[in-house]
Structures are given as structure tokens and as C-alpha cells.
Amino acid sequence: MYEPIRTKSVHTMAVAPEVPHRSREEELDIRLAGQLTALLTVTDELHARAVRDAGGGADGAAPDGAALAAAAERIAEQVARLSGGHYPLRAEPSDDSSPSRTEALQQRAHTLAGNALAVATSRGDAAAMALTAERMEAHAAPLQDRDLATA
Numbered sequence: 001m002y003e004p005i006r007t008k009s010v011h012t013m014a015v016a017p018e019v020p021h022r023s024r025e026e027e028l029d030i031r032l033a034g035q036l037t038a039l040l041t042v043t044d045e046l047h048a049r050a051v052r053d054a055g056g057g058a059d060g061a062a063p064d065g066a067a068l069a070a071a072a073e074r075i076a077e078q079v080a081r082l083s084g085g086h087y088p089l090r091a092e093p094s095d096d097s098s099p100s101r102t103e104a105l106q107q108r109a110h111t112l113a114g115n116a117l118a119v120a121t122s123r124g125d126a127a128a129m130a131l132t133a134e135r136m137e138a139h140a141a142p143l144q145d146r147d148l149a150t151a
Helices: 024-055 065-082 099-123 126-150
Strands: none
Touching: 024 065, 024 099, 024 126, 065 126, 099 126
16 A cells, blocks of 8 residues: 655664764864964064064063063964974064053953963863963063053
């Protein structure tokens, strides 16, 4: 009376193709490399501003350009270590030289360093933890100076 079903039911489990999965450590490596790359971009921007301000007779409030360059190189080395030896691409700094932009970059760098510190702590990476904690302190100092000046 009824014709037999010739196709598979939609309710049967199909064999899933082999999907590559990453371990938790690999995911944390990727996240940490991403956070450090973002921090590197902001550090490069702050370095370009410090060099530009030093050439234009800055009042000494700008971060030290040499320290920022050294920090950027250390961050790039950490990213390369996490990325299998591939150094990150470096972005071209913008031309906006307003003081509010510099403050925003300092705040952004502090936040990114904090995020990277959280991932490095979760991963148990002592070298990355030390670097990100150092960068948090370095970017917190200008923010605290600004807060004291406005108080």
C-alpha cells in the first residue's frame, strides 16, 4: 500500500567529516599573539608620536622614544615566538598629533596590556606576563600624571 522509504531519514546521525580542532593551549597562544599584536600597533603609534614630538621640541611629557622602540621590539619577539617564528606586520602610524589622541592611545595601550596579561596568566607564560605587566605600568604612569594634574 505504501511505497518504502528509499532515502535516509533526516533524523539519523550523519558521519561528521573530520574537523580540525585546536587545543586550549593553541587557542590561548592565538589570543595572546592577537592581543600582543594590537599592543604592538599602539606602541608603534606612540613611538612615532614621541619621535615626532622630540623633533619638534616637546615639553618632556611625551614617553621616551627609545624605550617605546625597545618595548615594541620585545613585543614583536613575543608575537613571533607565539606565532611559530613569524614576525607580525607593522602598521604605518597615523598623522593625527592632537594631545587627546595621545591620551587615548595611552589608555588603549594600558587596556590592551591588561588584556594580554590576563591571557598570559591563563596560559602560564612567565615571559609574556612580565612583559605585559611592565607595559601596563609604563602606560599607567602618563594616565596617573594626567589625573593628578586635573585634580
